[in-house]
Amino acid sequence: MLQQKHLLGLEGYPAEDIQTIIDTAFTFREVLDRPIKKVPSLQGKTIVNLFFENSTRTRISFELAQKRLSADTVNFSASTSSLKKGETFKDTAQNIEAMKIDAVVMRHPTPGAPLHLTQHINSIVINAGDGTHEHPTQAILDMTSLHEKFGYLKGLKVGIIGDISHSRVALSNIHGLKTMGAEITLCGPSTLIPPFAEDLGVSVNYNVDEVIEWADALNVLRIQRERMEGGLLPSVREYRNLFGITTERLSMHKKEIVIMHPGPMNRGVEIDSLVADSDQAIILDQVLNGVASRMAILYLLLGGKQEQENS
Amino acid sequence: MKTTKLKKQVVLKGGTILDPINETLKKGDVLIENGRMKSIGKVTPSKSADVIDCSGLIVTHGFCDIHVHFREPGREDKETLDSGSMAALAGGFTRVCVMPNTDPPLDSPESIRYTIDRGEECPIHIHPIGAITKSQDGKELTEMGAMLSEGAVAFSDDGLPVTDTGMMRNALEYSTMFDVPIINHAEDLCLKKDGVMHEGRISTQLGLPASPGITESNMVHRDLELTELTGARLHVPHVSSAKSTDYIRQMKKSNNKITAEVTPHHLFFTDDDLITYNTDLKVAPPIRTQADQKALIKGVKDGTFDCIATDHAPHTIEEKEGTFDLAPFGMIGLESCFGAVNRALVKENKLNIIRLIQMLAVNPRRIMGFETDLFTNGNSAELTIFDPNKKWTFKKSDIYSRSHNSPFIGEALIGRIRATIVKGHITVLV
Numbered sequence: 138m139l140q141q142k143h144l145l146g147l148e149g150y151p152a153e154d155i156q157t158i159i160d161t162a163f164t165f166r167e168v169l170d171r172p173i174k175k176v177p178s179l180q181g182k183t184i185v186n187l188f189f190e191n192s193t194r195t196r197i198s199f200e201l202a203q204k205r206l207s208a209d210t211v212n213f214s215a216s217t218s219s220l221k222k223g224e225t226f227k228d229t230a231q232n233i234e235a236m237k238i239d240a241v242v243m244r245h246p247t248p249g250a251p252l253h254l255t256q257h258i259n260s261i262v263i264n265a266g267d268g269t270h271e272h273p274t275q276a277i278l279d280m281t282s283l284h285e286k287f288g289y290l291k292g293l294k295v296g297i298i299g300d301i302s303h304s305r306v307a308l309s310n311i312h313g314l315k316t317m318g319a320e321i322t323l324c325g326p327s328t329l330i331p332p333f334a335e336d337l338g339v340s341v342n343y344n345v346d347e348v349i350e351w352a353d354a355l356n357v358l359r360i361q362r363e364r365m366e367g368g369l370l371p372s373v374r375e376y377r378n379l380f381g382i383t384t385e386r387l388s389m390h391k392k393e394i395v396i397m398h399p400g401p402m403n404r405g406v407e408i409d410s411l412v413a414d415s416d417q418a419i420i421l422d423q424v425l426n427g428v429a430s431r432m433a434i435l436y437l438l439l440g441g442k443q444e445q446e447n448s
Numbered sequence: 449m450k451t452t453k454l455k456k457q458v459v460l461k462g463g464t465i466l467d468p469i470n471e472t473l474k475k476g477d478v479l480i481e482n483g484r485m486k487s488i489g490k491v492t493p494s495k496s497a498d499v500i501d502c503s504g505l506i507v508t509h510g511f512c513d514i515h516v517h518f519r520e521p522g523r524e525d526k527e528t529l530d531s532g533s534m535a536a537l538a539g540g541f542t543r544v545c546v547m548p549n550t551d552p553p554l555d556s557p558e559s560i561r562y563t564i565d566r567g568e569e570c571p572i573h574i575h576p577i578g579a580i581t582k583s584q585d586g587k588e589l590t591e592m593g594a595m596l597s598e599g600a601v602a603f604s605d606d607g608l609p610v611t612d613t614g615m616m617r618n619a620l621e622y623s624t625m626f627d628v629p630i631i632n633h634a635e636d637l638c639l640k641k642d643g644v645m646h647e648g649r650i651s652t653q654l655g656l657p658a659s660p661g662i663t664e665s666n667m668v669h670r671d672l673e674l675t676e677l678t679g680a681r682l683h684v685p686h687v688s689s690a691k692s693t694d695y696i697r698q699m700k701k702s703n704n705k706i707t708a709e710v711t712p713h714h715l716f717f718t719d720d721d722l723i724t725y726n727t728d729l730k731v732a733p734p735i736r737t738q739a740d741q742k743a744l745i746k747g748v749k750d751g752t753f754d755c756i757a758t759d760h761a762p763h764t765i766e767e768k769e770g771t772f773d774l775a776p777f778g779m780i781g782l783e784s785c786f787g788a789v790n791r792a793l794v795k796e797n798k799l800n801i802i803r804l805i806q807m808l809a810v811n812p813r814r815i816m817g818f819e820t821d822l823f824t825n826g827n828s829a830e831l832t833i834f835d836p837n838k839k840w841t842f843k844k845s846d847i848y849s850r851s852h853n854s855p856f857i858g859e860a861l862i863g864r865i866r867a868t869i870v871k872g873h874i875t876v877l878v
Contacts, residue, residue, distance in 0.1 A: 148653060227769055247771035248655040249725030268773075270655030308655055332660075336649040 138437045143262040145251045146271035147312040155277065155317060161433035162281045162426065168205065169429060179208035182439050185233055186212045187243040188265070189250075194400055194424070195265050195275070199242050202431035208439070211238075226250070227257045234258040240439055243267075261438050269303050275399055276309035278430040280317060282423045283354060286395055291318035296348040298380060299358030299407055300329040306399045310356060311337050324348045325358075325380060328369040345380050349387065354395035357382050360407045373406055383409045387417075395419055449538055449848065451571060451875040454483050454829070455498035458874070459491050463502030463833065468509055468805045469821050478507055480829045483872035488823060500867070500874075502833055506801075509809035509822045510542025510830035510870055513782065515606070515631075515685055515709060515757035518544075518574075520566065521559075522551025527762040527850050529563070532782075533570040534848035535760065538877060539782040540808075540832035542870035543573040545816060548584070549607040555579035557594040564599040572870055573830075575601045575816065580619045580630065586612055589622055596626055601816045604631035606685065607732075609667060611637060616671065620680035629683040629707070629815060634667035634692070635659075635733055644773060646688075646734040650719045656772065661689035661740065664733050668692040672699040675706060683815055684708040686759050688733040690743030697752040707815045709757040710744050712781055712788040717741075717855065727768045727775035728855040731761075745797050748807070755812040756804075758785050762851030780849045784842050786834060787861025794836075795862050801836060831869040838864040 139154045147155070168176055184203050188196055196212070203210045213233070233241070240261040243251055248270035255262050266272040284290055295314055301307045301323050314321055321339040323330055334341055342348050349355065364370045377383070382396065396408070396418040404410045413420060460478040465488060467473075477491035493499050518532035527535075529546070536544055546563065548554030554563060560576050567574030578600035582588045584607070592603060603623065610616040610632050623630050643659030645651050651658035668684055672695055675682040684696055687710050696708045713731060718738045722729050729735055747753045761778025768775050781788075786808070793799040809832075813820045822830050842856045867876045 225766060225769060226771055245771070247773045249772050252725055253771060268655055269657075305655060308653075331652045332647060333649045333652040337652065 143251070143255055144273050144434055144438060145255070145262065145264045147273045147276055147309045147316065148271070150273070150312070150316065152316045155280065155313060158277055158430065158433045158437060159281050159284050161437060162430040163285070165429040165432040165436075166426070168432075169425065175205050175207060177207045178436050179203070179206040179439055182208045182240070183238045184208050184210050184240045184242060184435070185238050186210060187233065187241050188212070188214045189243070189245045190266070192244050192265070195244065198424070198427045199265060199431055201428050202435055205428070206432055206435055208435070226253065230254050230257045234260055240435070263434065263438065266305050268305065270305055271309045271312075272305040273309045273313070274427075274431055274434060275306050276313040277434065278423055278427040279310055279356060279397060279399070280313055281426045281430045282397065282419055283395075285422065285426065286419055287353065290314065293319040294322070294351055294353045295319055296322050296324055296352035296355045297358065298324045298345060298348070298355055298382065300360055300364060301325055301334065301358070302329045302331050303361070303364075304358050306358060311339055315339070322348050322351060326370055326376065329364065346386065346389070349390050349394060350392075352394060354397060355382065356397045356399070357408050358399065359401060359403055377406065381407060381409070382412055384411045387412060393417060397423055399423070449534070449875060449877050451537070451873050454480060454869070454872050454874055457481050457494060457497035459493040459497050459499045460502045460507050460831070460833065461491070461493070461499050463505045463507040466506050466508040466802060466805055467823055468802055468810045469823070471802050473802060478831070480869070483829055485823060485825050485827050485829055487825065505833050505835055505866055507831060507833050508805050510832050510868065511540045511786070511808040512543040512812040512818070513541050513758050513760070513785075514545040514755065514812045514816055516544045516546055516760040516782065517549065517762065517778070518546045519550060519762060521562070525850070526764055529566050529570050529574055531848065531850040532760070533572045533574070535780065535782040536572050537868045537875040538846070538848045538865065539785050540834060540865040540868050541572065541782060542830040542832070542868060543575070543813070543818065545575045545577050545601055547604060547606045548577055548579040549605070553579045553584050555582050555584065555590045557591060557598045560595045560598040560600045571873060571875070575599065577602045577604050577606075577631065579603065580605045580610055581615065584608055586610055586615055589619060592622060592626060596628065602629040602631055602683065604633070604685070606631060606633045609633050609635050609637065613670060613674070617674050617678065620674050620678040620682070624678060624680045627681060629681045631683045631685050632667070632671050633685060634664050634671060636663050636666050639663045639666070643734075644730060645722055646719045646736040648719055648737055650722055654722065654725065659734070661691055661736060664689050665691035665695060669695050672696065672706065676703060679705070681705045682707075685757065686711050686714065686733060687744065687747070687753065688714050688736050688740065690740045693743045693747040693752055697747065697750070700752065707754045708752060709755045710748060710753045711757060711759050712785050712792070713779060713855065714744055715741065715748070715792045716788045721855070725772050726855060727770070727772055728779055728853050730772060730775050730777055731779055732777040745793065748793060749797070749799060754807065754815060756785070756789055756807045757812065758782050760849070762849050763853045764851060768853045778853070780847070780851055780854050782849065783847055784854060784856035784859075784861060786865055787840065787842065787863050788856060788859070790836065790863035791861055828871070829869050832865065833867040834863060834865045836863050838862070840864055
């Protein structure tokens, strides 16, 4: 039902397929509101969650999505250091596939690792985040949430605030939103914006107030403390002053603006608690849409249609 | 590929003889007697002579690559002097200079002697380049004088830059006593950090840590300034960026002790080719943009670059099969060199074929102080015979190196080596 066998990233991903996933996600949202939140769509399918990097919310979200679709799931966590020492990535992948599975959901610290995986195994590969490259399912759930809130994506003005250079969420959002016709402005310290960002077809503005004035929605990214040690940022205080999404800052703008955050949040750093908990924040809707979007992706990629006929 | 001893008399019949010294290209025969050049022109072979039909082929000087990594001693699983020699012969190379970043590195007179002795057993001429600093750690100079006596031809810490500007000055100053080239792998590691490719549109799209062109050109500029200060001889290896090319061009105008090389891969590929995360294209310095590539080609045409060198760097399948961040830098390049540069420079950018052969055979020998006039009667025959127009696809089976990390596999090349003559033997490629 989707044109590509895998979901590796949103760069070049067809608009009609993104729309199909979003539409399907909305139908699964209804399932999640039922007393019995389970459908038999992927009964008999086996999915391995291959996490080479720590993750709580993405892994739980995927696992819930799989269980709600009645798929069999196996979780595998490995620190990359043990891989460096011994077994190669190829061996790990081929061993798991030899156990007869249908799909792999993988998170890996290296950009390109999911593409690499498709060269060694035949199963469907879904990228759950590859280093600083892409995190397509996060971008799809973000777009699902925006679509739910606004009813459209074309022409929507989205500001992405924070550490863009180290963010797979930003890159997937840029590709996905661009494809769907939205406008994007990146905003953050110049040391955390990739030097060639504008080549991706987005605007860059270092003045967060101007971005707030312009945008319909803000996607606020996490700022990691390691960035201070790397010499990219002077201090949390400086960041908050220049880019923090604070109540004071928002109150200066006489407009409604939707606030998103992919989590985990550093309350008091990139976003104020009061903002995160306010009505304009759709952060928890994003989490719920995460399960629904991942159900849609799994269902569409794993041939859910055929299973439905059987059930 | 088959290597046989040259018969007492060998006649290379009916080919086109390309003389890169006198810059001529004319039909003729070559007579080799007892492995030595006897005469060039019209040869009437004696009855016992071995006549090799060279019609449609070009006969010229054997190629010389002054920048290869043969991994011996230490990583014989990747390459040995013997397997590297086979790769060289397949590429038309009769002579190479091996870089000292072996394990242990070639940083003593003894290790230079070892390489010279081992090289004598090999079917091509092998010259060691000694390390600039002991253990290549940038702290203490090596015994350059003694290493030169044992047969070292130049000095380099290649693979790593000499980061400390004071140490680089010392190395250049010290080398002036011997008038030998100092070769510095120019990359500012503080700027490079964990960069694995060129910083640009493609690295942004791939999400890979990257380093900009000035990572190289900053250090190239420093080295050029130090060369002016010290009066030493500087050879700039594997130039990858437009800016480095400009600096070298500028400085060469007033300083004839500067030479520079460019690799086939920087001339052939651009960072767009990394879009599939092909680890065989992970190399240091990195493959840069189309604009950089154009600047390199311009540098070849206007003489900024003296020679082509492959930076042949073998790595195991296991290492290159890993993820992009963990894969080592480097690719092999001897076997694919001629077909790649002949296509990129002669066929696609109208470089005169004589100029190309000067860059592959004459200039590298001149930089290293080797005999350049190979057609002089009485010299030991060192010749390469090739088909300049043959279109072919480079395949894994064309590789003779012990490693297979070549991004040229599957690429359409133009021009193919047919035979290589060196050390009294002829190697014929099928």
